[in-house]
Amino acid sequence: MxxxxxxxxxxxxxxxxxxxxxxxxxxxxxxxxxxxxxxPHLRLGIAYNRHEGAIQDVAGTVFDTSRGGYQAGLGPHAVGQGSPSIPGVLMNFHAxxxxxxxxxxxxxxxxxxxxxxxxxxxxxxxxxxxxxxxxxxxxxxxxxxxxxxxxxxxxxxxxxxxxxxxxxxxxxxxxxxxxxxxxxxxxxxxxxxxxxxxxxxxxxxxxxxxxxxxxxxxxxxxxxxxxxxxxxxxxxxxxxxxxxxxxxxxxxxxxxxxxxxxxxxxxLPSLLLGVSYNGISGGQGTNFTPFKDRLDADAIAYWELRNxxxxxxxxxxxxxxxxxxxxxxxxxxxxxxxxxxxxxxxxxxxxxxxxxxxxxxxxxxxxxxxxxxxxxxxxxxxxxxxxxxxxxxxxxxxxxxxxxxxxxxxxxxxxxxxxxxxxxxxxxxxxxxxxxx
The missing domain is CATH 1.20.1600.10 (Outer membrane efflux proteins (OEP))
Structure with a gap:
């Protein structure tokens, strides 16, 4: 060498x-x-939800029910009237x-x-x-x-x-x-x-x-x-x-x-944009309706003063x-x-x-x-x-x-x-x- x-x-x-x-x-x-x-992030998936027993409605009444639902597409896991907890198209960042x-x-x-x-x-x-x-x-x-x-x-x-x-x-x-x-x-x-x-x-x-x-x-x-x-x-x-x-x-x-x-x-604000589009099917018991289209969109801008x-x-x-x-x-x-x-x-x-x-x-x-x-x-x-x-x-x-x-x-x-x-x-x-x- x-x-x-x-x-x-x-x-x-x-x-x-x-x-x-x-x-x-x-x-x-x-x-x-x-x-x-x-x-944005893209999220594609499927979700299944099942509920048995007591539940409370918007007016505050508690009652028993049996229900369930399926969904698939951009943004799974939407229950009831709320937007999907996992949006299909998500932007979430500080400007x-x-x-x-x-x-x-x-x-x-x-x-x-x-x-x-x-x-x-x-x-x-x-x-x-x-x-x-x-x-x-x-x-x-x-x-x-x-x-x-x-x-x-x-x-x-x-x-x-x-x-x-x-x-x-x-x-x-x-x-x-x-x-x-x-x-x-x-x-x-x-x-x-x-x-x-x-x-x-x-x-x-x-x-x-x-x-x-x-x-x-x-x-x-x-x-x-x-x-x-x-x-x-x-x-x-x-x-x-x-x-x-x-x-x-x-x-x-x-x-x-x-x-x-x-x-x-x-x-500068923090920005949140969530858009979901999927097919949903659900009903009482096991009597599910045919799949129907569902679109959810959320746009949020907020300012924050830490502590x-x-x-x-x-x-x-x-x-x-x-x-x-x-x-x-x-x-x-x-x-x-x-x-x-x-x-x-x-x-x-x-x-x-x-x-x-x-x-x-x-x-x-x-x-x-x-x-x-x-x-x-x-x-x-x-x-x-x-x-x-x-x-x-x-x-x-x-x-x-x-x-x-x-x-x-x-x-x-x-x-x-x-x-x-x-x-x-x-x-x-x-x-x-x-x-x-």
Whole structure:
């Protein structure tokens, strides 16, 4: 696997990304429902009613009777003179909801859409970091193998010199001790690589038991942003591109529309329209008449002051408080985005300088080891000097590796901080490793 395929797998099958996308679909479905709030419901059905015993008529007289009735059509369950309890065509809504709810739902859907982009960017960054951590772990294991091999070479030389009487047994013992330490380091590095592979596989919904092997032969600096790029320009780009900020703006719009709804709610009526048309048959006992047509229509408009108006005022105060919450959440997001950009850019600048120093360290360590090994092979140097050169080479390689991986992570953190999406992750540029790496 390489970085591009890891990011592609994240976009295709990461659970958090898919969950966010389906939340967007849910929000747009809610917006569609709000747009048709004023359209009526249609109800088609059948009903049967039976009564035995005492009943009271309109004049108040109580008497015994046996009666029943059938009906079928638009709007079942009409008993006596009353309209059907389940109208065939029903409209029942508050006019304020019909006017403002589509705008509220549309704003919420826009916010969800930008929130999904944020979730995708976050998961892309997590996948990039986990991939780089796996690359770091595999390269750590490779460095441990190299150091172990160099130490074995030193053990062979010191052992041969000791057996020939040209060296000290203590040098051989010291080299063997160092070899034991290096072999332990190798096992630990291999363990870290296995853990890093499992974590990346979990992120990508792959089998954690199957090891992931990265395709990059060596870690290279990935330069998306230069250290001299003006921080102010990056902040400006981030403030205009970060999906969280667009989400915050739409949440403010949604809260403001809810406040408008509460302001106009007492002035607008609730509407009720019920129309039923069906066939009805009934009579006393079981002597039913033939089916006859029946039409019922009700149209009602009423205004409501909730809790003598105090409930309406509380609802307006609640909606106004939510507007202020949304606004301050937007302010906090603006501050957070600016801070993240400045922090990430500071890491890029610092780690750019660290790479230059680490490259020199690797080159010097490689040359030091080569010269010390040559000296001891010619019986001119001390084993401790070669051992120190081996240790220094391992430290230099690990320092370079750590610096490069941290630099790459900082680059992706900066890309995420300014709102970079997945397409920009794919256009990376890697530079060559230092001499001897």
């Amino acid at each position: 390489n970085l591009v395929s890891a990011l592609a797998a994240t976009d295709a099958q990461n659970p958090q990304v898919e969950f966010a996308r389906w939340r967007v679909q849910e929000a747009y479905a809610q917006a569609q429902r709000a747009n048709v709030l004023w359209l 304020a909801d019909a006017i403002f709810q589509p705008k509220i739902a549309a704003s919420a859907a826009q916010a969800r859409s930008w929130g999904a982009q944020q979730a995708s960017s976050d998961e892309m960054l997590d996948s990039a970091v986990l991939y780089l951590e796996l690359l770091r772990a595999e390269e750590e294991a490779e460095i441990a193998r190299e150091v172990t091999a160099h130490t074995k070479r030193l053990v062979e030389l010191t052992g041969a010199y000791a057996r020939a009487g040209q060296g000290l047994e203590s040098d051989f013992d010291r080299a063997q001790t160092e070899l034991s330490l290096r072999e332990t380091d190798l096992l630990r590095a291999q363990e870290t690589a296995q853990v890093a592979s499992a974590r990346l596989a979990t992120q990508l919904r792959l089998d954690p038991a199957e090891p992931i092997l990265v395709q990059e032969p060596v870690p290279l600096p990935i330069r998306l942003f230069g250290p001299d790029h003006p921080t102010a320009d990056l902040v400006a780009e981030g403030l205009s591109s970060r999906p969280e900020l667009a989400e915050s703006r739409w949440l403010v719009t949604e809260a403001a529309e809810r406040l408008r709804r509460e302001k106009y709610a007492p002035l 003598f108006g105090f409930g309406d005022r509380a609802a307006r105060n609640e909606a106004g408080a939510r507007v202020e919450q949304a606004r301050w959440r937007e302010v906090a997001a603006l501050d957070r985005v600016a801070g993240e950009i400045v922090e990430a850019h500071a890491r890029v600048r610092s780690r750019t300088q660290q790479i230059v120093i680490a490259e020199k360290g690797v080159a010097s360590a490689v040359e030091s080891y080569r010269r010390n090994l040559l000296r001891i092979e010619n019986s001119q140097g001390l084993p401790i000097e070669t051992l120190q050169a081996i240790q220094a080479l391992g430290l230099a390689r690990r320092d370079y590796l750590r610096t490069v991986i941290d630099f790459n992570i900082a680059q992706f953190q900066l890309l995420r901080a300014i709102g970079g999406g997945s397409p920009r992750f794919l256009g990376v540029e890697a530079t060559a490793p230092p001499a001897g790496q």
